Amino acid sequence: MTPPVLELRALSRAFPHGRGAPVVAVDGMDLRVEPGELACLVGPSGCGKSTLLRLIGGYLAPDAGAVRIDGVEVAGAPPERRSVGTVFQSYALFPHLSARENVAFGLRVRRVPAAQLRARVDAALDWVALDARARERRPRELSGGQQQRVALARVLVTEPRVLLLDEPFANLDRALRERLGEELRALQRARNLATVLVTHDQDEALALADRVAVMHAGRLEQVDAPAGVYERPRSAFVAAFFGAANLLRVVAVTGDALVLEGGLRLAAQALGAARAGDHVLVRPERLEVSVSAAGGPATDGDDGGASWRAQVVSATYRGADALLTLDAGGAALRARVAAKERPPAAGARVRVEVPAGAAWLVPASGRPLPETAAALT
Ligand code: ADP
Numbered sequence: 001m002t003p004p005v006l007e008l009r010a011l012s013r014a015f016p017h018g019r020g021a022p023v024v025a026v027d028g029m030d031l032r033v034e035p036g037e038l039a040c041l042v043g044p045s046g047c048g049k050s051t052l053l054r055l056i057g058g059y060l061a062p063d064a065g066a067v068r069i070d071g072v073e074v075a076g077a078p079p080e081r082r083s084v085g086t087v088f089q090s091y092a093l094f095p096h097l098s099a100r101e102n103v104a105f106g107l108r109v110r111r112v113p114a115a116q117l118r119a120r121v122d123a124a125l126d127w128v129a130l131d132a133r134a135r136e137r138r139p140r141e142l143s144g145g146q147q148q149r150v151a152l153a154r155v156l157v158t159e160p161r162v163l164l165l166d167e168p169f170a171n172l173d174r175a176l177r178e179r180l181g182e183e184l185r186a187l188q189r190a191r192n193l194a195t196v197l198v199t200h201d202q203d204e205a206l207a208l209a210d211r212v213a214v215m216h217a218g219r220l221e222q223v224d225a226p227a228g229v230y231e232r233p234r235s236a237f238v239a240a241f242f243g244a245a246n247l248l249r250v251v252a253v254t255g256d257a258l259v260l261e262g263g264l265r266l267a268a269q270a271l272g273a274a275r276a277g278d279h280v281l282v283r284p285e286r287l288e289v290s291v292s293a294a295g296g297p298a299t300d301g302d303d304g305g306a307s308w309r310a311q312v313v314s315a316t317y318r319g320a321d322a323l324l325t326l327d328a329g330g331a332a333l334r335a336r337v338a339a340k341e342r343p344p345a346a347g348a349r350v351r352v353e354v355p356a357g358a359a360w361l362v363p364a365s366g367r368p369l370p371e372t373a374a375a376l377t
């Protein structure tokens with residue numbers, strides 16, 4: 001069996017922190033990335049994302065653990081000897097060199113003959129579609145998007161096996177970010193590069209990644225396909241990280257129902273292994289809100305769903321949809337309703353349906369996901 005292009009094993013790195021205990025920035029991390037795969041590393045500021053990239057890129061030495069590229073341990077090798085290309089958040093371009101010379105720099109360091117050099121630099125600038133005039137300009141004469149392209153070309157020209165990008169689009173506006181993200185995705189696939197992209201933008205991660213690695217305090221909480229981290233999070237942290245979430249605490253489990261905060265009931269069969277202290281996740285777009293059916297009793301549905309009564313606290317118009325804040329027996333719910341369905345206004349009494357399969361059990365911290373719950377997906 002061929003080894004993965006990039007493999008991290010029990011990788012750790014701490015930093016001294018005044019007189020106190022050291023900060024463990026990366027804490028025993030394992031990760032494998034295959035050729036052509038794009039792994040998005042996400043997590044809050046300070047969770048260790050940049051430290052991890054610096055360990056892989058060779059800009060920082062680990063305290064323990066291994067970094068393997070094509071199965072070969074690269075510990076101790078400097079960045080230019082490990083077939084890894086790193087694009088830093090700041091781009092780190094040389095201000096006094098033209099775009100073209102910035103890209104050529106890495107090849108000059110590697111003593112690539114002049115005859116080859118020009119062709120390789122042109123090819124790299126073609127891949128990132130930098131226009132001809134911009135190639136002769138210095139970084140400060142380029143737009144943010146153009147600087148980003150130069151930074152990427154400068155790394156691609158060295159033909160790395162592994163591409164690392166630290167928040168590459170953080171300084172760009174949304175439209176450009178989305179366009180460059182798609183271009184990068186196509187380029188990285190076409191060149192079969194094992195890629196780790198750091199972002200704190202959860203939408204970007206869900207849109208671009210083959211797999212999303214969610215990092216929290218130096219550790220990986222979950223590594224999964226985008227739909228996995230969004231729809232089947234293994235912890236409340238992961239659930240809350242990806243967009244708005246209704247995370248309802250399980251107060252009690254009776255014979256056939258879960259009693260949630262606010263006295264809301266949900267058929268127990270759907271989430272049979274739940275215990276008090278766990279949470280039930282329902283994404284706002286999965287709730288079905290109707291005004292016409294506001295009367296009638298609340299039920300916990302025998303099909304695994306539920307039907308609750310609530311009052312609209314606020315409604316925020318957002319063009320394609322509206323975000324509703326609802327009060328259901330004291331529990332706050334968020335619902336997203338398509339604008340074409342004429343969202344109810346604040347004050348309206350509504351019925352909230354939880355369709356069968358829309359609820360997901362998030363076990364209390366430290367408790368593994370019960371197998372019965374996983375089997376329901
Ligand atoms: P992220 O990129 O996820 O925001 P970092 O990897 O930059 O996080 O930082 C992780 C933790 O390690 C933070 O607590 C940060 O303060 C600490 N840290 C990072 N680099 C250093 C350093 N060179 N010296 C001391 N502490 C550091």
Ligand code: MG
Pocket residue numbers: 049050051
């Ligand atoms: Mg960082």
